Amino acid sequence: MQPLTLYVLDLSRPAGADPDAAIIRRQVGDAVLRTDDLGVTRGDGIFETILVHQGVAQAMDAHLDRFARSAAMMDLPAPERALWRRAVEVAAAEMAPLAPFAAVKFVMTRGVETEDIPTGFAYGFVPDDPxxxxxxxxxxxxxxxxxxxxxxxxxxxxxxxxxxxxxxxxxxxxxxxxxxxxxxxxxxxxxxxxxxxxxxxxxxxxxxxxxxxxxxxxxxxxxxxxxxxxxxxxxxxxxxxxxxxxxxxxxxxxxxxxxxxxxxxxxxxxxxxxxxxxxxxxxxxxxxxxxxxx
Amino acid sequence: MQPLTLYVLDLSRPAGADPDAAIIRRQVGDAVLRTDDLGVTRGDGIFETILVHQGVAQAMDAHLDRFARSAAMMDLPAPERALWRRAVEVAAAEMAPLAPFAAVKFVMTRGVETEDIPTGFAYGFVPDDPxxxxxxxxxxxxxxxxxxxxxxxxxxxxxxxxxxxxxxxxxxxxxxxxxxxxxxxxxxxxxxxxxxxxxxxxxxxxxxxxxxxxxxxxxxxxxxxxxxxxxxxxxxxxxxxxxxxxxxxxxxxxxxxxxxxxxxxxxxxxxxxxxxxxxxxxxxxxxxxxxxxx
Incomplete structure (x- = not known):
């Protein structure tokens, strides 16, 4: 499942700032993660995969609820709900012309070991035909x-x-x-x-x-x-x-x-x-x- | 523990080819991993952390043995021993002027989901003083x-x-x-x-x-x-x-x-x-x- 859209989230910005400024479009296939990200070296992060129908993410609130629940269980910072919602919406909307049913995976890791700033990204893809x-x-x-x-x-x-x-x-x-x-x-x-x-x-x-x-x-x-x-x-x-x-x-x-x-x-x-x-x-x-x- | 040296391994090359051609030096802090690497999205990979004393990796064979054992348990391709040994040696040698005791972490993941080529890297760092x-x-x-x-x-x-x-x-x-x-x-x-x-x-x-x-x-x-x-x-x-x-x-x-x-x-x-x-x-x-x- 090759990603077709990719957005990186700047999670160092102050909470409550304009979400769109923190959602950065990247080229699919860009290498955007460091090798010492704890998500890589320790599996130390959380994710959700959400269905996208005609560009609209489905069961968004249930996924955001579960994402927050996972963060709490992992002692990760609470995800800023408005920011993640917006990132998923943006990545999902871009899938509309590509496939009637698609998916967005969104991920937050504990970030690079010494920096104390979580890493966030969301990408869209077309899942296997069910x-x-x-x-x-x-x-x-x-x-x-x-x-x-x-x-x-x-x-x-x-x-x-x-x-x-x-x-x-x-x-x-x-x-x-x-x-x-x-x-x-x-x-x-x-x-x-x-x-x-x-x-x-x-x-x-x-x-x-x-x-x-x-x-x-x-x-x-x-x-x-x-x-x-x-x-x-x-x-x-x-x-x-x-x-x-x-x-x-x-x-x-x-x-x-x-x-x-x-x-x-x-x-x-x-x-x-x-x-x-x-x-x-x-x-x-x-x-x-x-x-x-x- | 900030990496101080970083090498990426080209694991797509034929086995037995010149190891040095497959060991690519990168800048520390370079983003070299894609977000859809299975090492990131699934923790689907293996690693070792090896002590480096005056630029020489310690207990190399025991670590390479265990790395191969972990790969087999995970149904990953068998790591090419000469290549990994050389990568660890190179990353370790570069640590000699930086600290008498250092460490190298080396990692192999299942790679990007659809590509069937493992991802490999090794980085040197100075661990906490024991x-x-x-x-x-x-x-x-x-x-x-x-x-x-x-x-x-x-x-x-x-x-x-x-x-x-x-x-x-x-x-x-x-x-x-x-x-x-x-x-x-x-x-x-x-x-x-x-x-x-x-x-x-x-x-x-x-x-x-x-x-x-x-x-x-x-x-x-x-x-x-x-x-x-x-x-x-x-x-x-x-x-x-x-x-x-x-x-x-x-x-x-x-x-x-x-x-x-x-x-x-x-x-x-x-x-x-x-x-x-x-x-x-x-x-x-x-x-x-x-x-x-x-």
Whole structure:
């Protein structure tokens, strides 16, 4: 996913100053980061990836909320909301003529080690076409995330629930899934609680109720899942936030992994065991996501 | 720790070509990395930090071995040993007139997402002066690393034992230690095995035997610990690789955290409980490290 637009944020300027003066357009492919940026040497930063529909970033407030939450969990300075919103808007608007659906990734790192000024940037790109995954469904495997379900409470330094740049384990888990012939992963805690995907949120329908996992278990608050639950509730469907266990997945009516760029991807197998794909509800979900105006 | 020398490696060239042609000197402070480098966006890369004494990198082979081991654990291409050795030598030599003791950090990332060419660089810097820590000792706290002691075997995608750029948890643990008034951390597995520091290896002396932790528990093979064990064995001291538990630390004769840039730092307290600092042996250890010629 080659960036097609790139903006660097000047985070040294005083808070409240004109955002546009702090958002600097760069050429795609410019090298703009130093090798001693802590985002590089330590994965010491946070990010969000936001869907862009016809130049408009979707679920902006939910992403900005989560970005601020991640910053707090990482003891990073609070992101200046108006500045980040504006940067994402600018990068998103530039994608409008390039693709009807695009995405913007925005990143804040702790900056260069001795300087105490965060590094910020946002770039636009065109994600992989989700049509196949949405229609045919995806094969997933369950992988141990290694942590107990309660580490956000007992061990906050493990940063579970923060969306950090330190995603090497998530990438390694996806490589393990590929080795097993699957497309994606659902992580399970070391004590057997179902969690989330490496970059997606689980929704399970069990006995007609749409269920997702509590953030207290160290999963990210799902921005796409949030909008899907709102749409489901509008349509009169019951929703719930609840713990789930692997055995629940085998008895579910249907399962989805939800993320900004892929939308709702139905799961067609878990560890090789078939899961029913509900094409009608999946289409309704993705239509609802596509109909968002913000 | 501001870099004082910087070299970028051209890892697109054919293996076996002249290393010097692939090692490109850059100005310190140059921005040389793209924002879509997977080392930045995913912490998807590996690194080593090597001590430089009078321009000569120390324990080079042990660091290159570990670098190759980390690459394999991350499914990265095998680093070309002669090239990386030469890059570290060049960056190290340039530090000779700047400081008697310096360090070189060298990094390989998975590169820009769509290009399949790793990114490589090496920079020299002067680390914090370790004299105070070596003389006075350090206060440490025990923190849960969240994983069981056996995850390298059961769950290799958790990358325990690989030295990756995804160090956000290590940095968060050090911030937690600071909040508790301590200098450093010893991680403990979720099932109660003593592991290592966020960037150091533990040596415990118990009943006169010098003990370090097996790498099978997901700790890094310690390059400095390796040289210290060699020196201790030469001096006739017994050494052993063995599991330890927190209760063992309270009964130890002495404890050290060992790393390339700090050498052997004696521990003077664990969770507030005093530990005897053996200044004589500590001085002998650091003298042995300082007397290395390679």
């Amino acid at each position: 049509a196949g995954a949405r229609l045919d469904g995806i094969d997933v495997v369950l992988l141990d995330r290694g942590y107990r379900h309660d580490v956000t409470e007992t061990s906050p330094w493990l940063l579970q629930g923060a969306k950090t740049l330190a995603y090497a384990v998530n990438k390694a888990a996806l490589r393990e899934a590929a080795r097993r012939g699957a497309h994606d992963v659902i992580f399970v805690s070391s004590d057997g609680y179902v969690l989330e995907g490496p970059n997606s949120t689980l929704i399970a329908r069990i006995d007609g109720v749409y269920i997702t996992i509590p953030v207290a278990l160290g999963v990210l608050p799902g921005t796409t899942q949030g909008d899907l639950f709102a749409a489901l509730e509008l349509a009169g469907a019951p929703t719930r936030v609840s713990e789930l266990f692997p055995a629940d997945l085998t008895t579910a009516d249907a399962l989805w992994l939800c993320s900004s760029t892929r939308g709702a991807a139905p799961i067609r197998s878990v560890d090789g065991a078939p899961v029913t794909v509900d094409r009608e509800v999946t289409a309704m979900m993705n239509d609802a996501l596509g109909a968002r105006t913000t | 004299a105070g820590a070596r003389l006075d000792g350090i206060d440490v706290v025990l923190l849960d690393r969240g994983y069981r002691h056996d995850v390298t075997e059961t769950s290799p995608w958790l990358l325990q034992g690989a030295k990756t750029l995804a160090y956000a948890v290590n940095k968060a643990a050090l911030r937690e230690a600071a909040r508790r008034g301590a200098h450093d951390v010893i991680f403990v597995s979720s099932d109660g095995y003593v592991l290592e520091g966020p960037n150091s290896t533990l040596i415990a002396r118990i009943d006169g035997v010098y003990i370090t932790i097996p790498v099978a528990l997901g700790v890094l093979p310690g390059t400095t610990q390796g040289d210290l064990f060699a020196a201790l064995e030469l001096a006739g001291a017994p050494t052993r690789v063995s599991e330890l538990f927190p209760a063992d630390l309270t009964t130890a004769d002495a404890l050290w955290l060992c790393s390339s840039t700090r050498g052997a730092a004696p521990i003077r307290s664990v969770d507030g409980a005093p530990v005897t600092v053996d200044r004589e042996v500590t001085a002998m250890m650091n003298d042995a490290l300082g007397a290395r010629t390679t």
